[in-house]
Amino acid sequence: MNEDALRAIIRDTIARVSARAGQPGSEPSLPQATPHPSAYQYALPPSDGPCIIEPGVACNHCGYCQTHGH
Numbered sequence: 353m354n355e356d357a358l359r360a361i362i363r364d365t366i367a368r369v370s371a372r373a374g375q376p377g378s379e380p381s382l383p384q385a386t387p388h389p390s391a392y393q394y395a396l397p398p399s400d401g402p403c404i405i406e407p408g409v410a411c412n413h414c415g416y417c418q419t420h421g422h
C-alpha cells in the first residue's frame with residue numbers, strides 16, 4: 353500500500369464518520385469501567401495551610417492527599 357492509497361482510506365473514513373456525527377445513536381457506547389480502588393477520594397476538609405503530603409509547600413487543592421493511592 354502506498355502513501356496515496358493510505359491517505360485515500362483515511363479521507364474516506366473521516367468522511368463516513370463525519371456524516372454519521374449528530375445522528376441519533378451514532379455515538380459508540382463504551383462499557384462502564386469499575387473504578388480502581390486507588391481512585392477513591394476521601395472527604396477531607398479543605399486545607400488553607402500546608403500540604404499534607406509535602407508540608408514545606410502551601411496546599412494547592414490538587415486532591416492527591418484525598419486519594420487512596422497516595
